[in-house]
Amino acid sequence: MSAPARRPLVLPDFPWDSLAGPRARALSHPDGIVDLSVGTPVDEVAPIVRQALCAAAAVPGYPTTHGTPELRAAVVAAMGRRYGIGAVDPTAVLPTIGSKELIASLPSLLGVAAGDLVVVPELAYPTYEVAARLAGADVIRTDGLTALGPRTPAVIFVNSPANPTGRVLGVDHLRKVVAYARERGSIVVSDECYLGLVWTGAAHSILHPEVCDGDPTGLLAVHSLSKTSNLASYRAGFVAGDPALVAELLGVRKHAGLMVPYPVQAAMIAALTDDEHERQQRDRYRDRREVLLTALRGAGFTVEHSEAGLYLWATRGEPARATVDRLAELGILVAPGDFYGPAGSAHVRVGLTAPDERIAAAAIRLR
Numbered sequence: 001m002s003a004p005a006r007r008p009l010v011l012p013d014f015p016w017d018s019l020a021g022p023r024a025r026a027l028s029h030p031d032g033i034v035d036l037s038v039g040t041p042v043d044e045v046a047p048i049v050r051q052a053l054c055a056a057a058a059v060p061g062y063p064t065t066h067g068t069p070e071l072r073a074a075v076v077a078a079m080g081r082r083y084g085i086g087a088v089d090p091t092a093v094l095p096t097i098g099s100k101e102l103i104a105s106l107p108s109l110l111g112v113a114a115g116d117l118v119v120v121p122e123l124a125y126p127t128y129e130v131a132a133r134l135a136g137a138d139v140i141r142t143d144g145l146t147a148l149g150p151r152t153p154a155v156i157f158v159n160s161p162a163n164p165t166g167r168v169l170g171v172d173h174l175r176k177v178v179a180y181a182r183e184r185g186s187i188v189v190s191d192e193c194y195l196g197l198v199w200t201g202a203a204h205s206i207l208h209p210e211v212c213d214g215d216p217t218g219l220l221a222v223h224s225l226s227k228t229s230n231l232a233s234y235r236a237g238f239v240a241g242d243p244a245l246v247a248e249l250l251g252v253r254k255h256a257g258l259m260v261p262y263p264v265q266a267a268m269i270a271a272l273t274d275d276e277h278e279r280q281q282r283d284r285y286r287d288r289r290e291v292l293l294t295a296l297r298g299a300g301f302t303v304e305h306s307e308a309g310l311y312l313w314a315t316r317g318e319p320a321r322a323t324v325d326r327l328a329e330l331g332i333l334v335a336p337g338d339f340y341g342p343a344g345s346a347h348v349r350v351g352l353t354a355p356d357e358r359i360a361a362a363a364i365r366l367r
């Protein structure tokens with residue numbers, strides 16, 4: 001018998017389909033559903049960003065894959081101002097069509113292949129595993145690198161502040177990851193899309209001088225404007241870090257036509273240059289978080305981590321699906337922790353991304 005003509009990819013099931021039952025129950029609540037399951041922004045895009053998009057809407061030519069020099073300069077300036085990251089080389093910045101597509105394709109684009117190893121956090125945004133599978137690589141879920149034994153990972157994904165737990169990795173932890181990766185030649189991909197949404201303490205970029213000593217070798221920081229500037233609908237992100245790795249990504253992405261539309265690049269410049277709309281958005285989420293945190297604790301939940309990001313990681317010490325069902329009876333839809341890994345089987349992820357009125361309704365129902 002001849003070899004198969006192709007081997008279809010085997011990817012994890014799309015977990016959200018399993019929420020159809022609880023969603024239907026929550027929708028039947030007389031005062032309507034409070035959907036805290038998906039972290040999609042609900043507040044309008046800031047006028048300053050919309051105006052920049054519109055002002056660039058007549059430009060007909062292809063955008064450059066590398067992004068305009070103005071956009072890359074705006075990224076470098078914002079990373080310095082907002083996150084204390086000094087001296088990012090503007091050539092080592094690359095705009096992306098949101099960060100999800102970059103994360104999903106990154107191992108493949110960097111030549112990771114079957115037999116290679118990709119490390120993802122124990123509880124993780126599902127796209128890291130998808131990225132490894134798309135490349136045909138093996139995946140290990142762990143937060144402790146000693147668990148890896150003698151195998152050298154090709155890519156280590158870290159995510160601080162984390163989805164789904166809101167956990168922030170301290171400088172010491174991040175330094176250990178960098179040192180481990182440098183000794184072995186592994187690439188660290190640090191997903192930092194919640195770095196601008198910190199509620200208690202401080203969170204550091206992998207490119208922060210206290211973490212990497214000012215040396216970006218082997219490091220890639222992945223950023224998104226979806227949450228901090230409500231630009232999920234625009235698809236606006238970027239990656240920055242090791243100039244050689246960014247050049248490699250740029251080369252492949254040029255061939256593949258993976259470029260950010262020019263008007264979106266213009267909108268990104270406005271969003272990265274104006275810190276005021278970003279602060280206002282952070283304040284909205286801070287208020288919503290306070291309301292939900294108090295309500296969940298009052299209803300007997302324990303909330304763990306959650307010191308940053310857009311989710312509360314909550315448990316009642318029962319299976320996640322039982323909590324999801326119980327909350328659906330109140331018309332509140334949340335995500336079961338098992339979506340993010342087996343270690344989440346007794347937790348639920350409660351999103352802060354709902355309008356104030358819906359957050360208030362959830363708090364009343366939890367009483």
Ligand SMILES: Cc1ncc(COP(=O)(O)O)c(C=O)c1O
Nearest residue numbers: 098099100125163193224226237
């Ligand atoms: C941890 C994490 N990374 C990346 C993304 C993707 O964001 P986007 O593609 O909108 O930039 C998300 C979205 O929820 C996320 O939670």
